Amino acid sequence: MAKIGRIYRALVERDFKVLNAIEKGMSTYQYVPLEVIEKYSRLPESHVELSLRKLHRLKLVKRQMLMYKGYRLTYLGLDMLALRFFVKNNVVEAIGDKLGVGKESEIFRALAPGNILVAIKFLRIGRPSFRSTRRVRVYADNPRLDWYKQSKIAAEREFKALKELYYVGASVPHPLAYNRHAIVIKYINGIELYTKPSLEDPYYTLSVIIDTIKKAYQDVGIVHGDLSEYNVLVDVDNGTPYIIDWPQYVEKEHPSSLSLLRRDIVYIVRFFKKNYRVEADIDRALKYVLGESESF
Numbered sequence: 001m002a003k004i005g006r007i008y009r010a011l012v013e014r015d016f017k018v019l020n021a022i023e024k025g026m027s028t029y030q031y032v033p034l035e036v037i038e039k040y041s042r043l044p045e046s047h048v049e050l051s052l053r054k055l056h057r058l059k060l061v062k063r064q065m066l067m068y069k070g071y072r073l074t075y076l077g078l079d080m081l082a083l084r085f086f087v088k089n090n091v092v093e094a095i096g097d098k099l100g101v102g103k104e105s106e107i108f109r110a111l112a113p114g115n116i117l118v119a120i121k122f123l124r125i126g127r128p129s130f131r132s133t134r135r136v137r138v139y140a141d142n143p144r145l146d147w148y149k150q151s152k153i154a155a156e157r158e159f160k161a162l163k164e165l166y167y168v169g170a171s172v173p174h175p176l177a178y179n180r181h182a183i184v185i186k187y188i189n190g191i192e193l194y195t196k197p198s199l200e201d202p203y204y205t206l207s208v209i210i211d212t213i214k215k216a217y218q219d220v221g222i223v224h225g226d227l228s229e230y231n232v233l234v235d236v237d238n239g240t241p242y243i244i245d246w247p248q249y250v251e252k253e254h255p256s257s258l259s260l261l262r263r264d265i266v267y268i269v270r271f272f273k274k275n276y277r278v279e280a281d282i283d284r285a286l287k288y289v290l291g292e293s294e295s296f
């Protein structure tokens, strides 16, 4: 697949108008009829057709020709619209290589004005995935919502959580913007905890994680719910950990919040015990997070 930045640069104003028109039509149609695209884009028929041919070749739209000619956006098509928003709003200047593919997202390195490194996370909920055997998360009450709506809900949730967490001083990536199914966060120059990086003071790293769990619970009122060594990035220069990947968080009031909180703590404490020989007690850590003891 061509690089996302190269595809973006291949698009002109007219292509974005057509993509926007299809997006608008998708709230009514499974496949948006050609006439509707023409109407919404306010472009002459010949221009729309030329553009659609290009968008189809670039795999930004899907076409059906059974009953009528109709189009819908692919994930990549939606990515272009979100990118366009970030560029127009001076959040992103250039997009770089892929940082990772998760079960439910694709993440790219990008540059913000002032040469600031950021990460763009495009949520991809409900995409058939090679890792879909793992637990499926549901973000909306209606599990039949299509990928497009589910991914938007997930991005909004993750952005909102990160904003509140960052505000109370929890150790999470700094959120900068969100649009549609995508969020922009500060790039963390770190490596995933599961790779067991050598840590000068593992107890310090663990305590920042536990304090972040506590701030999330006490100050924001949420539980991560999918915490493990896979969702912690460690800045190897100073050992500071950052908890990432928040769209599935649950609120304190949720009936499963306490059991999820306990599970999050169990995974982290066990990992530090096993790999760094840090002596910590799960129940004491839980009490600490719940505000029932002064330390863990």
Ligand SMILES: Nc1ncnc2c1ncn2[C@@H]1O[C@H](COP(=O)(O)OP(=O)(O)OP(=O)(O)O)[C@@H](O)[C@H]1O
Pocket: 099, 100, 101, 102, 103, 104, 105, 106, 107, 119, 121, 173, 185, 186, 187, 188, 189, 190, 192, 230, 231, 233, 244, 245, 246
């Ligand atoms: N702010 C960031 N800075 C640098 N790298 C990041 C950042 N956020 C995410 N990444 C990279 O992208 C990977 C996936 O991120 P994240 O866990 O948020 O996505 P995900 O799709 O939910 O993944 P999965 O479900 O597989 O855990 C991370 O493991 C990390 O390598």
Ligand SMILES: [Mg+2]
Pocket: 102, 230, 231, 244, 245
């Ligand atoms: Mg993750």
